Amino acid sequence: MKDQLLLNEYEKPTFLHFKILFMSWAGWVFDFYDLILFSFLLIPIGKELHISNFNLSWVLGSSLAATALGGVIFGILSDRFGRKNVLQWTIFTYSIGTFLCGIASSIWLFLIFRIITGLGVGGEWATGQTYIGETFPAKVRGRYGAFMQSGAPFGIILASIIGGFVESEIGWRLCFFISILPALLVVFIRKNLPESDVWLERKRISSINITAKKKKENTFFLLFNNDNRKLFIQCLVLAIFDMSAYWFTYTWLPAYLHQQRQFTIVKSASWMLITQAGGLLGYFSFGFFADKFGRRPAYSVYSVIMAIGLVMITLLWEKVAVYPPLILSFMFLVGLGTGMFSGYGPLFAELFPTNIRGTAMGSAFNLARGIQFLTPVIIATIAVHYGLGGGISLAALFAILTGTWIWVFPETKGRKIEI
Numbered sequence: 001m002k003d004q005l006l007l008n009e010y011e012k013p014t015f016l017h018f019k020i021l022f023m024s025w026a027g028w029v030f031d032f033y034d035l036i037l038f039s040f041l042l043i044p045i046g047k048e049l050h051i052s053n054f055n056l057s058w059v060l061g062s063s064l065a066a067t068a069l070g071g072v073i074f075g076i077l078s079d080r081f082g083r084k085n086v087l088q089w090t091i092f093t094y095s096i097g098t099f100l101c102g103i104a105s106s107i108w109l110f111l112i113f114r115i116i117t118g119l120g121v122g123g124e125w126a127t128g129q130t131y132i133g134e135t136f137p138a139k140v141r142g143r144y145g146a147f148m149q150s151g152a153p154f155g156i157i158l159a160s161i162i163g164g165f166v167e168s169e170i171g172w173r174l175c176f177f178i179s180i181l182p183a184l185l186v187v188f189i190r191k192n193l194p195e196s197d198v199w200l201e202r203k204r205i206s207s208i209n210i211t212a213k214k215k216k217e218n219t220f221f222l223l224f225n226n227d228n229r230k231l232f233i234q235c236l237v238l239a240i241f242d243m244s245a246y247w248f249t250y251t252w253l254p255a256y257l258h259q260q261r262q263f264t265i266v267k268s269a270s271w272m273l274i275t276q277a278g279g280l281l282g283y284f285s286f287g288f289f290a291d292k293f294g295r296r297p298a299y300s301v302y303s304v305i306m307a308i309g310l311v312m313i314t315l316l317w318e319k320v321a322v323y324p325p326l327i328l329s330f331m332f333l334v335g336l337g338t339g340m341f342s343g344y345g346p347l348f349a350e351l352f353p354t355n356i357r358g359t360a361m362g363s364a365f366n367l368a369r370g371i372q373f374l375t376p377v378i379i380a381t382i383a384v385h386y387g388l389g390g391g392i393s394l395a396a397l398f399a400i401l402t403g404t405w406i407w408v409f410p411e412t413k414g415r416k417i418e419i
Contacts, residue, residue: 068370
């Protein structure tokens with residue numbers, strides 16, 4: 001088999017590389033869109049069904065908690081059945097969950113359907129990033145992993161448009177119904193993608209080794225053996241800090257602008273588009289920065305940028321809001337700083353071997369996201385005394401912790417993927 005180069009051994013990316021990249025990116029766009037859409041529909045849902053913000057926060061949290069379970073389950077499945085197959089399974093799962101939200105008539109049905117959505121969302125990211133990490137050349141892995149991650153702000157932009165502008169014309173239920181269509185298209189296209197050749201090579205080697213064959217079913221527990229435990233915990237802590245920074249920011253940010261800053265829903269959605277414009281630049285630029293200067297400096301720089309933006313749009317809002325261009329620039333910085341999420345795919349792919357790579361990436365990233373199920377509730381509780389801005393401002397602390405903790409890792413820039 002080694003008579004021909006693996007995809008990650010090519011000097012430059014080919015058309016096949018870009019096909020893998022685009023399909024993984026598209027899946028992540030609709031994945032994140034499905035996850036975040038609910039945040040933009042909180043107000044009309046609450047009004048129609050008479051559900052309080054506090055109770056809606058539990059529904060928000062449930063989908064985040066479900067991503068933890070989905071990340072572990074689909075991560076294990078991708079190590080066993082391949083990256084391509086599991087990508088399709090995850091899309092089916094989150095698409096069905098989102099569609100069903102359109103028929104929900106009570107908070108309990110929302111809870112169930114958002115959990116289904118969260119399961120699929122949890123599996124999509126790790127499988128797609130593993131796919132890209134295993135197939136792209138090492139010297140450009142950071143930037144193309146970042147390109148896939150840019151699907152997140154595109155997903156939020158799409159959710160902003162549907163939830164902020166389209167919902168008033170068609171209603172929130174139809175917003176959920178139409179959200180299944182683009183994901184189904186992605187599933188159809190993905191049937192033409194090749195399997196990761198690194199995964200196929202590992203499967204071939206494992207089939208020869210009877211011992212490895214027996215261990216194949218225990219990939220999650222392999223994360224906690226002597227060889228992997230310390231590294232996995234370090235990755236989990238990093239992801240927890242960064243996920244806290246992100247979800248303390250975004251779960252209630254549209255409602256913060258609408259309720260505490262008296263923005264109309266349309267204006268709130270427009271300002272969210274400003275943050276996502278910053279996010280697009282952040283996601284794209286992070287990969288180039290990380291490939292040139294290293295993974296650790298990139299995380300530190302972008303975490304400080306995010307923290308500065310957050311402090312200014314929450315704790316110091318009154319001081320800077322009198323200058324609209326200035327407050328908008330800090331909204332942009334919040335999005336720019338979230339570009340550090342582009343680092344996880346390349347970093348985790350470079351740290352773990354192929355037999356546990358999907359499990360490790362899915363578990364670390366999504367267990368950290370699942371822990372955030374309490375974040376919406378915490379913010380709603382703090383808001384009683386300090387407003388939503390007081391709760392959201394905590395995200396700045398977690399951003400700084402992320403930029404500090406990254407230095408416990410070795411520098412992995414340019415590292416060859418381990419089979």
